[in-house]
Amino acid sequence: MSDISITAGQADDRADAVPAGLGRTAVLALGTFAVGTDAFVLAGFLPDVAASLHVSTGGAGQAVTVFAAAYALASPLVATMTARVPRRALLVAALVLLAVANAGSALAPNLPFLLVTRVLAAVAAAAYTPTAGAVSVALVRPELRARALAVVVGGLTVATALGVPLGDAIGAVMGWRAALWLVAALCLVTAVAAGALMPSLPGGMPVPLRARLAALRHPGVAAVLPLTALGMTAAYTVYAYAVPAFAGVGVSGSGTTWMLGFYGLGAVAGNLASGIAADHLGPVRVLAVGYTLMAASMTGFALLAATGLRAPVAVGVASAVWGAASWCQTPPQQHRLIEAAPAQAPLLVALNSSAIYLGIGAGTVIGGLAVPAGAGTMFTIAAVLALTALAWLATTSRTPTSAR
Structure with missing residues (x-):
């Protein structure tokens, strides 16, 4: 990102x-x-x-x-x-x-x-x-x-x-x-x-800072940029609290390190694959797949936490999918923003980065509030946010100024 x-x-x-x-x-x-x-x-x-x-x-x-x-x-x-x-x-x-x-x-x-x-x-x-x-x-x-x-x-x-x-x-x-x-x-x-x-x-x-922020008034940018923050909020609601979250699905100690490693490998693969896929399939389709996979992985985690089932292999797979879904967002989102306002591409990439970190901060706040309620609640909230991002995408993809 x-x-x-x-x-x-x-x-x-x-x-x-x-x-x-x-x-x-x-x-x-x-x-x-x-x-x-x-x-x-x-x-x-x-x-x-x-x-x-x-x-x-x-x-x-x-x-x-x-x-x-x-x-x-x-x-x-x-x-x-x-x-x-x-x-x-x-x-x-x-x-x-x-x-x-x-x-x-x-x-x-x-x-x-x-x-x-x-x-x-x-x-x-x-x-x-x-x-x-x-x-x-x-x-x-x-x-x-x-x-x-x-x-x-x-x-x-x-x-x-x-x-x-x-x-x-x-x-x-x-x-x-x-x-x-x-x-x-x-x-x-x-x-x-x-x-x-x-x-x-x-x-x-x-x-000038005023010129940097003026791009926000473009209709296509206003439709696309909030999705970056929303998607990253969904992705990072649990990440900062990975230790208690993984403990809630039966993984602790050195197992947490392994799961973070699987997350990271998925992140690298998702980031690389999404750029290529966006060129061939279009950024909206790539994002739709990403948010669907994110919601699915979070739902899987929530079910493991609710049932008490211990399945480390499933947790590892879900962690890799979570990482891929989290990090597949940036290339297609940048693609949509640049297509919306090509003349302002450098500024839009920078604003997209700010939206990324705003989302990370918001997700961490939400996750922190959910920690006392347990891992299942944290994963459920993240799944709901991912589905909300998917709904936002479905709405804004009809905007004529956004890439499809």
Whole structure:
């Protein structure tokens, strides 16, 4: 679920860079891997965070909520305020701030302190990820630009497949604070590499915030964009509380790590397949399948929780389907938005990213409120939200300005 947007000026302004191969984009991908891991790693050990800070699991989930909300709100503001900053300096500064924020989270003595550090981390992530995408296409020959962007986006998807389960495993052995220290260390290593290997690229012309938000008035955009937030709300109602949720279907301890791994593998597969399928079948059909599968997987989880049946294989399959359904949304939604207003494509991709994180934040709030009611209730709410997204899709797909 990338929030990478690229303007023509950024892609073509290659002042001191020599167009080359994909080698240096690996450094940028390492940074997006750190960002992706940081965004969701706390979900793997929220009960431990809650116990350490003497709050409820739902209270600890606010750490995920505030990160998502801060990212969504900061993304357009940071892009506007940092437009003229040289790209290498911005990359390094963002990674250093992300390292400091994670170190602060690792040292947090209480929940308010943790929430402040998560907001700082979100601001740093909002500065880094779009910049990494723009720089990646400025580093390579024109025929390699799409692949360069894919490498950077790959850092986020690999973080989902590997970073979060690994963080959960490390947290189980060494504690949640150790996992955050490792993320901080990875950010510093990447900052050093970026400072040493990235060329000096100038900033671009700022796009006024008013111009960024003006795209929301387009009828097609107004019909499509809310679905991004709604779909992500459905996808993340349970994710931040994966530990108690999986416990409710008979999976705990190291089993949770495995299930998060299956979720991540499904996420990577769903993200890749949906882009290809959207070109051949149309984005609306892909989204319809995605929301149907999401509702089905959540319903399956709810039935397992209600009956007390222990079926780890079924949980693993449902986890992979859940991940695929969650991460298949972004390519077709971007397709619909860009078709609705092609001239505003870069701004729409950025606004879609804000909607993604608003949905993640909303889902985490809803999940936190549902935690005391048990896993079955959490999964049922997520299923209802997925069906609501499907209904919204059925309605807005009739809008002439949206892609079918």
